[in-house]
Each structure stands twice: as C-alpha cells, then as structure tokens.
Amino acid sequence: MGEMAVLIGVFAVTFAIGILLILRIPPRLHTPLMSMTNAVSGVTVVGAWLLLAAGGLGGLGLALALVAIVMGAFNLVGGFAVTGRMLRFFKKKESPHG
Amino acid sequence: MADRWQLLFDAAILVIILIGIWRFRDPRAASSGNLLVGLALFCALGIVIFRSPAQTPWIAGGALAVGALGGLSVARRVNMTQIPATIGFQNGAGGLASCLVSFVELSRGSAVSGIGEAAGVFALVVGAVTFSGSMVASGKLAGLVRQAPLAIRGHRGILAAGLAIALALGFGLMAASGSARAALAGGALLASLLCGILFSIRVGGADMPVLISLLNAWSGLSAGFCGVVMQSQVLTACGATVAASGLILTHAMCRAMNRSLAAVLLGGAYAPPPAGLREAPTAQPQDAGHGPGDGEGAAASDPFVRAAELIHAAANVIVVPGYGMALAHAQRSTVQLANRIRQLGKEVKFAVHPLAGRMPGHMHVLLAEAEIDPDLLFDLDEVNSEFAAADLAVVVGACDVVNPAASSVPGTPISGMPILEAQQAKGVVVCNLDDRPGYSGVDNPLYRDAKTVLLLGDAAETLARLMERVQ
Numbered sequence: 001m002g003e004m005a006v007l008i009g010v011f012a013v014t015f016a017i018g019i020l021l022i023l024r025i026p027p028r029l030h031t032p033l034m035s036m037t038n039a040v041s042g043v044t045v046v047g048a049w050l051l052l053a054a055g056g057l058g059g060l061g062l063a064l065a066l067v068a069i070v071m072g073a074f075n076l077v078g079g080f081a082v083t084g085r086m087l088r089f090f091k092k093k094e095s096p097h098g
Numbered sequence: 099m100a101d102r103w104q105l106l107f108d109a110a111i112l113v114i115i116l117i118g119i120w121r122f123r124d125p126r127a128a129s130s131g132n133l134l135v136g137l138a139l140f141c142a143l144g145i146v147i148f149r150s151p152a153q154t155p156w157i158a159g160g161a162l163a164v165g166a167l168g169g170l171s172v173a174r175r176v177n178m179t180q181i182p183a184t185i186g187f188q189n190g191a192g193g194l195a196s197c198l199v200s201f202v203e204l205s206r207g208s209a210v211s212g213i214g215e216a217a218g219v220f221a222l223v224v225g226a227v228t229f230s231g232s233m234v235a236s237g238k239l240a241g242l243v244r245q246a247p248l249a250i251r252g253h254r255g256i257l258a259a260g261l262a263i264a265l266a267l268g269f270g271l272m273a274a275s276g277s278a279r280a281a282l283a284g285g286a287l288l289a290s291l292l293c294g295i296l297f298s299i300r301v302g303g304a305d306m307p308v309l310i311s312l313l314n315a316w317s318g319l320s321a322g323f324c325g326v327v328m329q330s331q332v333l334t335a336c337g338a339t340v341a342a343s344g345l346i347l348t349h350a351m352c353r354a355m356n357r358s359l360a361a362v363l364l365g366g367a368y369a370p371p372p373a374g375l376r377e378a379p380t381a382q383p384q385d386a387g388h389g390p391g392d393g394e395g396a397a398a399s400d401p402f403v404r405a406a407e408l409i410h411a412a413a414n415v416i417v418v419p420g421y422g423m424a425l426a427h428a429q430r431s432t433v434q435l436a437n438r439i440r441q442l443g444k445e446v447k448f449a450v451h452p453l454a455g456r457m458p459g460h461m462h463v464l465l466a467e468a469e470i471d472p473d474l475l476f477d478l479d480e481v482n483s484e485f486a487a488a489d490l491a492v493v494v495g496a497c498d499v500v501n502p503a504a505s506s507v508p509g510t511p512i513s514g515m516p517i518l519e520a521q522q523a524k525g526v527v528v529c530n531l532d533d534r535p536g537y538s539g540v541d542n543p544l545y546r547d548a549k550t551v552l553l554l555g556d557a558a559e560t561l562a563r564l565m566e567r568v569q
Contacts, residue, residue, distance in 0.1 A: 004213045007326045007334050014335040017116060018342030025122045027452060027477055030347055030459030031181065033122050034314050036132050037343040038185050040115070041192040041317040043139055043336040045162070046146050047199040047328040052158045053150035060280075061202045062154070068202075069158060070165035072195035075188045076143075078169025080136040082176065082184060087129040089178075089466035 032086050039079020045072025107145055108331040114138040115339065125472065142332045178467040179424045182456040183239035186310055189317045190232030196320040197225025201287060203327055204271060205280035211272075214327050219268035221323035222283065223261075223290045228316040230294030235309050238302065239456055245537075247302035254364055257296050264289035301363060303537030304498055304511075307351045308362045310457045315344025347458045354452035354478075356514040405551045406567035408525045412489035414445040416481065418518050419461055420454055420496025422530060426557035429468035432494050435561050436474065438568055448474050449481040449518050451499035482519055491523035493544075495557050497536030502543055511538040526550040529560045 025033055048068035051057060057065060115138050121131030152158035169188070176184045200221040237243035250256070264286045271282035301309045322337025352359050409415065417436055423429060436446045448470070454461040462475060485491060493500055500520040504512040520526055521544050532554055533545045544550060553560045 003329060004326070007329065007331065008213070010331050010334050011322050011326070011338045014112065014116075015338040015342045018119070018339040019346060021116060021119050022343045022346045025119075026125075027350070027459055028450075028462040028472075028475065029122050029125060029128055030350070031455075031457055031463045032128055032132070032459070033119075033343060034311065034347055034458060035181070035185050036119075036122070036135060037318065037340045038189050038192065038314055040135060040139065040336050041189070041314075041321045041340045042195070043142065043333055044192060044196040044199060044321045044324050045165070046143055046330055046333050047321075047324050048195060049143070049146050049152060049158065050150060050328050050330060051199060051202055052152035052154065053146075055153040057202060057206060061206055064198045064202050066157065066161045068195040068198040069161040070168070071191040071198070073162050073165025074169040074172075075165075075192035075195065076139065076169070077166040078173045079185075079188050080132060080139075081170050081173035082181070082188075083132045084129065084136075085173065086178070086181065086463055086466075087125075087132055089463065089469075090125040090472075091129050 029090075032083050032090070035079060035083040035086060039076055039083060042072050042075030042077075042079055045069055045076055048072055104149070105331070107142075108335070111138045111142045111332055112335045115336065119339065119343075139336070146330075178463050179427070180240065181463060182306070182310055182460060183236045185457065186232050186236030186239055186313065189310075189313050190229045190236060192317045193225045193228025193232060193313075193320055195225075196221050196317070196324040197229060197287065197290075199324050200225065200320075200327055201283050205283045207275060207279055214329070215272050216269070217323040218327035219265070219271070219286070221320045221327060222286060223264050223268055224316050224323065225320035226264075226287050226290030227294040227297065228313055228320055230291040231298040231309075232294075232313050232317075234295055234298035235301075235306065235313060238298070239306060239310075243299075245302050245306075247305070248299040250296075253296065253300060257293060257300075260289050260293040260296065264293060297363070304453060305355075305362050307453060307455070307457050307460075308348060308355070308359070311344055311347035311351055312359075312363075313344075315341050315348060318342075318344055351452065351458055354516070355512075356516060401551050401553055402563055402567055405527045405553055405564055408490050408527060408551060409439060409444075409492075409564075409568050410442070412444060412525065414488050415439055415447075415490045415492060416485060416488045416520070416523065417446060417448045418491060418493045418496050418500055418520050419448060419450065419465065420494065420499060420536075421456060421461075422495025422497070423557055424455070424464050424495070426495060426531070428494065428529075428557035428561055429464050431558050431561035431565070433465065433468040433470045435492075435565055435568070436470075438565060442568070446474060447476055447481060447484070449476055449478070449485075449520075451478055451496070451518050453515075454496065454499055478516060478518060482516075485519040485522040488523040490525045490527065491520040493520055493526065493528045493530070494561070495530060497530065497542050498538045498540070500542070500544055501536065501538075501540060503540050506543075507540070510540045512540055520544065521547060524549070527553065529553045529557050529564075531556065 051065045118131040118135035121127040200218045204218045267286040318337045318340025325333030450461045504515045504517045
C-alpha cells in the first residue's frame with residue numbers, strides 16, 4: 001500500500017510541475033511540444049519490458065507484450081525523430097538573427 | 099525494485115525530462131530540450147533492460163528494433179503538412195502499448211491489488227480509447243476517412259453506455275480469477291475500442307486541433323496509470339507530464355474557439371446556420387470578382403491586376419495564412435510573395451490564428467519549413483488591433499478564421515470565436531480555392547465585401563500569377 005501511495009504522489013507532483021512549466025511555453029512551439037510529449041508517452045515500452053522480465057505470460061500474453069514493445073518503441077523513437085526534424089526548421093531560420 | 103539506486107536513477111531522469119521541457123520556452127533552445135528528454139528516456143529504458151533482463155532477450159530486443167526502425171523511417175519521410183496525422187498515429191501506438199501492457203498484467207492476475215488493479219483498469223480503458231480514437235483522427239487528418247463529423251442516432255447515449263460497460267467489465271475483473279479475468283479484460287478492451295471510434299467520428303474539420311490535443315492528454319494518462327499498475331516511477335511521472343501538457347493544449351484550443359470542451363466533442367451546442375446565410379454564395383455569383391477600381395476598363399476588371407495595384411499602393415500589409423495554403427502546398431509561394439513585398443519597401447506581418455492549422459501551433463511549423471523570417475510572425479492577440487491601420491490584408495487559404503459572421507451572426511458553429519479582423523483593413527485580397535464556406539459551413543461575407551479582390555483557384559498557381567505582376 002505504501003508503494004501505491006508513493007506512485008500516486010509521483011503522479012500528482014509531476015502533473016502539477018508539468019502544468020506550471022507548460023503554461024509558459026509560447027504557442028508557436030505548441031506543435032513541437034505536443035510531438036515531443038507524444039514521444040514521451042512511448043515510455044510505456046518500459047512497462048512492456050517489465051512484463052517480459054517478469055515472465056510467465058503464456059502464449060497470448062507474450063505475443064501482446066511484444067506488440068506493445070513494437071508500438072511503444074515506434075512511438076518513442078519516431079516521436080523524438082520527427083520532433084528533431086521539426087525543430088531544425090526553427091533553428092535554421094533563427095540562427096542568422098543570433 | 100524500489101531500492102535506493104533505482105529511486106536515484108528515476109529522480110535524475112525525471113529532473114532531466116523537466117529541464118528538457120523547460121527549454122521549449124525558446125525556439126532556439128527547444129532542439130536541445132528535445133535531445134535532452136530523448137536521451138533521458140533512452141537511459142531509463144537502458145536501465146530497465148540492464149536491471150530487469152527479459153526472459154526472451156533476443157525476441158524482446160528484436161521487437162524493440164522493429165518498432166524503433168519503423169518509427170525512424172516514418173519520421174524521416176513525412177512533410178510538415180502530414181505532421182498532425184503522424185502525431186495522431188504515433189499517439190495511437192503509445193495508447194495501444196499502454197493498453198496491452200495493462201491487459202496482460204491484469205489478465206494474468208498480477209501481484210498488485212486494490213488501487214494498483216483499479217489503475218490497470220483505467221490504463222486499459224483509456225489506452226484502448228486513445229488507440230482507436232487516434233486511428234480515426236489520424237485517418238481523418240490524412241484524408242483517408244471523411245473529415246466531416248458523423249453523428250449516429252443517440253450518439254451520446256451509446257457512447258456513455260459503451261464506456262459504462264467497459265468500466266463495469268474492467269472492475270468486474272478485479273473480483274474474478276483464472277480465465278474469467280482474461281475474458282472480462284478482453285470484453286472491456288473491445289467496448290473501449292468501440293468507444294474510441296464513436297468518440298472520434300463525432301468530431302471533424304476545424305475541431306481537429308481539440309481532438310488531437312485531448313488524445314495526447316489521454317495517451318499520457320494511460321501511460322501514467324500503466325506506470326502505477328507496473329509499479330514504475332519513471333512511467334508514472336512521464337505519463338503525468340504528458341497528461342498535463344495535453345490538457346493545457348486542449349484548453350488553449352477550446353479558448354481559441356471560445357467554446358467549451360463538451361460543446362466541441364459532443365456537439366449540439368449551436369443551431370445550424372440560418373438558411374439565408376447558406377444560400378448567399380449562389381445569390382450573387384457574378385459579384386465574385388468585384389473590388390476597388392471596378393469599371394476602369396478591361397484591364398481593371400482582371401482581379402490579378404487589381405490585386406497587384408492594391409499591393410503596390412499599400413505601405414503595410416498583413417498576410418493571413420490558413421490551412422488551405424498547406425493543402426495547396428503554397429507555403430513557399432506565400433513566403434516568397436511576402437519577401438517580394440518587403441523588397442518593395444513595405445512592411446509585412448503574418449497574422450497566425452491559433453486554429454489556422456490542424457493542431458496547436460501547426461501554422462508556425464508550416465511557415466518555418468518555408469523558411470519564413472520568424473520576426474514576421476504574430477499571434478492573434480498581438481496583431482489583431484493592427485488590421486484597422488493596415489492598407490491591405492492578404493488572406494491565403496483561410497476562411498473561418500477571418501469570417502466576420504463569427505461576431506455578427508449568432509447560432510453558427512463559429513459564433514463567438516475570436517477572428518482575425520481582416521475585414522477592417524482598407525483593402526483585402528483573398529486567394530482561395532473557391533468562394534464556398536470553410537470547414538464550419540458558414541458563408542463568409544468577407545468574400546462579397548466591395549473592398550475584397552477574390553483570386554480563386556489553386557493558391558500556388560494564383561500566387562505565382564500574382565508574383566509576376568508584383569515587381
């Protein structure tokens with residue numbers, strides 16, 4: 001039960017900090033921001049890996065966990081790559097102005 | 099697992115992620131912020147792989163590689179117009195991953211119970227809704243599914259019933275054991291998938307930015323709940339951050355439309371536009387080319403000549419880009435025209451409406467790709483008061499965001515939405531595919547205004563023809 005309370009606390013505190021930080025991000029960066037946070041949600045691949053580490057999943061469980069790994073990795077890697085591409089446009093045009 | 103080192107690693111990773119997000123305040127620093135968050139997450143994954151080896155490492159590693167390479171190849175190929183559809187699709191992938199992890203964990207009767215199990219049920223339901231909802235949204239944005247909102251009879255009731263069934267089956271599973279758990283989890287999964295589809299088909303066209311932001315928040319929420327059931331602090335913290343971000347963007351988009359979230363998602367908050375308004379386009383079709391300088395001989399009736407005259411006569415010009423510009427691949431032509439006008443010694447500003455693209459901030463990315471000078475870009479609040487003093491407004495592929503009916507006609511889908519006051523400029527040039535209403539279906543009186551010069555047709559071609567006359 002103590003473990004659960006810690007986790008719920010972690011959720012609440014990071015949610016609050018997230019709100020405070022993100023409110024200060026200018027609208028012109030909202031698309032890269034959403035693209036980056038979207039990549040962050042791919043971290044659920046960690047959860048899929050923990051399932052495979054625990055083992056004892058059975059055939060269907062194993063197959064679904066593997067699908068989860070593929071999907072999570074797709075979201076994670078693709079998300080950061082696409083955000084990086086987008087932000088290069090912002091960098092390129094910003095640099096001549098110093 | 100929650101030993102001291104793990105706690106320290108988790109805390110360090112979380113701090114780096116928050117620093118990375120904080121760097122998004124500045125366009126020049128954002129790139130390093132993205133790199134920082136990416137590295138932190140790969141470290142988090144690396145630590146998990148190292149500390150909790152999978153029982154089938156080669157298969158698990160292979161799956162990881164397949165997903166990563168797939169993600170990379172998609173990310174490399176898309177252009178900036180396809181960004182909303184791409185993000186929608188990736189969002190769905192993340193939602194599916196959270197949903198499946200929770201499904202497997204719940205159906206095998208895991209060690210967690212009580213709150214942890216309830217979190218798992220939420221992760222399952224929210225993840226599945228995110229997945230199917232995102233797939234529909236992505237299909238709409240990519241043009242594979244009809245964009246118009248589709249409401250079936252008793253839409254809200256069916257949606258509510260579906261969600262209730264999904265949650266009831268999910269919580270029912272907590273009391274069950276053995277194979278009944280998997281069956282109940284499967285039922286909850288199917289009901290949730292159906293809810294996601296029902297949810298997304300109801301939203302369309304100009305409301306897509308709200309939908310895509312909300313789905314972003316949900317994918318975070320389901321990852322966070324998934325973190326609770328898997329007892330992973332990193333997963334929980336990351337999910338909470340994403341949920342916070344998605345909610346703020348959802349709120350920003352609703353505010354831009356001046357509508358409540360419920361009105362956007364569930365519809366029915368406005369009456370259909372008055373019949374007379376809808377008929378306006380056919381009422382005076384021959385007026386389409388009217389404008390200042392009319393009746394000055396044959397040359398003057400060519401709208402391109404008149405538009406060029408307006409540009410040459412103006413000292414300051416405000417350009418209003420809309421999503422139609424992106425559909426016509428005319429971002430570069432628009433930026434080139436703006437640069438040409440600046441070379442003539444005139445002042446040019448771009449007025450960007452929050453809803454000009456298909457997701458929050460989309461128009462800025464589209465124009466950034468076309469290498470616009472960022473100093474020319476202004477948001478609605480910054481620039482709206484300047485239209486009254488502007489000599490010319492050039493509207494490229496925008497309709498609803500400059501539609502004066504939003505403030506003058508009550509009871510339409512866009513009534514009360516803050517618009518860019520292009521009609522206050524002394525002259526207006528509109529480059530649009532046609533003079534039909536925009537996504538909202540509300541006729542735009544600006545198109546029939548006596549001071550408006552309409553240049554109809556593909557924006558890329560229209561702008562090229564206009565460029566020839568602006569020297």
